[in-house]
Amino acid sequence: MNNYVCFVRLNKCFFFTLLYTCKTIWGNKVAHREVLGKKPLQVLERIRENLERLNEKMEVMIELQKHGRKDVQPLPEAPLDVMTLLSMPDHLRKTAMAVCRLGRATADEIAQQTHRARAVESAYLNQLMIMGHLKKERKGRKAYFYVDRESQE
Amino acid sequence: MVLGKIIALHSYKGGTGKTLLSINLAATLVKRGKNVCLLDLDFRAPSLSTILKIEKAESWLNDYLNGTCEIDKVLIDLNSGIQNKGKLFVGLANPATEAIRDISAKDRKWEMRALGRLLTLRNSLLNDKSFDFLIFDTSPGLQYSSINAVVSADLVIVVTTFDRSDVEGTKRMLRELYDLFEKKTEIVLNKALYDISPKSGKDEVQTRIKGTYQAPLLGIIPCFCDVSKAEGNTIFVQERPEHLFTKILDEIANKIDKP
Numbered sequence: 169m170n171n172y173v174c175f176v177r178l179n180k181c182f183f184f185t186l187l188y189t190c191k192t193i194w195g196n197k198v199a200h201r202e203v204l205g206k207k208p209l210q211v212l213e214r215i216r217e218n219l220e221r222l223n224e225k226m227e228v229m230i231e232l233q234k235h236g237r238k239d240v241q242p243l244p245e246a247p248l249d250v251m252t253l254l255s256m257p258d259h260l261r262k263t264a265m266a267v268c269r270l271g272r273a274t275a276d277e278i279a280q281q282t283h284r285a286r287a288v289e290s291a292y293l294n295q296l297m298i299m300g301h302l303k304k305e306r307k308g309r310k311a312y313f314y315v316d317r318e319s320q321e
Numbered sequence: 322m323v324l325g326k327i328i329a330l331h332s333y334k335g336g337t338g339k340t341l342l343s344i345n346l347a348a349t350l351v352k353r354g355k356n357v358c359l360l361d362l363d364f365r366a367p368s369l370s371t372i373l374k375i376e377k378a379e380s381w382l383n384d385y386l387n388g389t390c391e392i393d394k395v396l397i398d399l400n401s402g403i404q405n406k407g408k409l410f411v412g413l414a415n416p417a418t419e420a421i422r423d424i425s426a427k428d429r430k431w432e433m434r435a436l437g438r439l440l441t442l443r444n445s446l447l448n449d450k451s452f453d454f455l456i457f458d459t460s461p462g463l464q465y466s467s468i469n470a471v472v473s474a475d476l477v478i479v480v481t482t483f484d485r486s487d488v489e490g491t492k493r494m495l496r497e498l499y500d501l502f503e504k505k506t507e508i509v510l511n512k513a514l515y516d517i518s519p520k521s522g523k524d525e526v527q528t529r530i531k532g533t534y535q536a537p538l539l540g541i542i543p544c545f546c547d548v549s550k551a552e553g554n555t556i557f558v559q560e561r562p563e564h565l566f567t568k569i570l571d572e573i574a575n576k577i578d579k580p
Contacts, residue, residue: 249433250468254501261501268440268472317437 217309224311227294246300248315263292267302272314324577325476325505326447329362329457331467332480333490338511339480340368341548342570343458345558347409349567349574352558354406355453358396358446362470363460364424367414372553373399381415383424386435392445407453424466432465439473454578462490463498471498476577477506478539483513488533495536507539509573514544540573542566 246252248268253261266281267273273281275290282289293313296302303316330339330346340363347359360382361369370376380394395412415421427435446452457474459467471477477499481491491508499506510530523541530538545566551557558567 247430247433249429250436250465250472251429251432253472254468254498258501262503265472265502268436271440315433315437317434 220309224290224294227291228298230291248301252301260292260296263289264296264301267293267296267313267315272312274310274312278313322579323454324507324579325474326453327443327455327457327474328476328478328577329459329467329470329474330478330480331459331471331494332461332487333494334482334484334487335366335461337461337480337482337487338542339363339461340372340458341553341557342478342480342509342511342542343456344369344372344556345566345570346574346577347454347456348556348558349570350454350578351405351407351409353574353578355578356408356410356451357454357456358410358412358450358452359456359458360412360442361414362457362466364414364466365421365460365464367416367421368553369411369458370413370416372556373411373413375411375413378413378415381420382412383415383420385412386438388434388438392442410452427465432469435466436469436472439469442473463494468498471504472502475505477504478509479506479534479536480509480511481534482511492534495534507537507576508534509539510541512544513541539576540569542569 248264253264253268256264262282262284263278266278270277270281275286275293278289278293279286293302293304297304297313301315302313305312305314328346330343332339340361343359347357350357359369361367362382364383370378375397378395378397380390382395384390385392385395392412396410397413399409399411442455446455457470459470461467479491479495479499481487495506508530510526513526526541527538530541543565545564547561547564548557548566551560557564558570561567
């Protein structure tokens with residue numbers, strides 16, 4: 169598990185160094201050149217998106233391992249009502265409450281509310297998703313977490 | 322800087338005076354020029370409709386939480402014939418026995434959706450309708466509807482008395498409910514029995530309350546026979562502007578709505 173995490177983080181570091189170097193050295197003129205039919209910056213952006221998704225999948229896998237589960241399907245019946253909130257550990261309740269207040273939010277937005285690191289919030293949000301309390305929806309590069317109040321009829 | 326725009330009045334035990342304080346606090350804030358929306362979230366024992374002598378409403382708060390109407394349909398304008406600087410609207414809980422039975426049988430999923438609808442009131446009433454304050458009158462104790470109200474509020478006013486079981490229950494709720502939700506809480510001691518003439522009597526009660534609850538004290542309201550005699554038939558602060566009860570409510574409103 170730790171090897172996976174190190175792998176993802178090293179990849180991220182490598183990528184951002186690469187992105188910075190490309191932007192600095194190549195400049196705008198070079199950026200217009202096409203590599204395999206695409207502009208270099210677009211390729212790099214694509215790589216970054218993929219790395220971010222990979223990172224999120226790793227966080228989910230870590231949470232699944234913690235719960236001794238192999239499937240990514242969240243629990244079907246886990247309404248996030250006040251009694252559930254009360255019975256949660258403090259660190260998760262703080263995250264869940266922030267989602268309740270915001271309605272729909274990214275890990276970044278939650279981190280701003282809770283004054284904790286984005287990576288920490290991302291891990292807690294994924295944990296709440298696996299527990300079946302939150303749903304996740306991806307729009308472009310951003311992953312939004314929300315309480316699905318309406319579909320749980 | 323206000324203490325909170327959404328205020329829930331809550332208590333451990335029933336009969337502490339939450340409803341009386343809710344309506345009189347709302348009226349006091351209205352006198353100060355604020356637009357206030359008072360919502361009866363005590364679905365087990367609705368009483369605002371009786372105090373305000375409103376027998377029928379277009380829609381009840383029960384309907385709003387059921388998702389069958391919007392909040393606009395629930396709110397009743399109480400400003401006709403009253404000269405106030407601000408405006409007072411109320412949303413009532415349905416007092417019919419069938420409605421009380423129906424809401425008592427709701428499951429966790431319904432309560433979760435009800436919480437969602439309460440949380441959206443911040444946008445629909447404070448932001449869109451420009452209310453200055455929302456006041457929630459709640460059921461006592463740890464009931465779904467009251468915890469939903471506590472979670473949705475910015476400030477919880479805990480109404481307590483010197484009754485021993487109420488004191489112990491309130492202490493537990495401070496630790497095991499409000500603290501867990503990181504809620505701002507203020508204590509109001511109601512129906513206090515002490516000699517109000519010498520200042521030392523009040524000081525002693527203040528020290529005792531602060532020591533007991535380790536929480537900020539918003540106000541002490543002595544047990545007034547005049548208030549009891551009114552039997553919940555009037556909005557006391559409007560009827561008796563010179564009464565000490567009215568003055569204490571004014572002080573409380575002043576602390577909430579700090580200039």
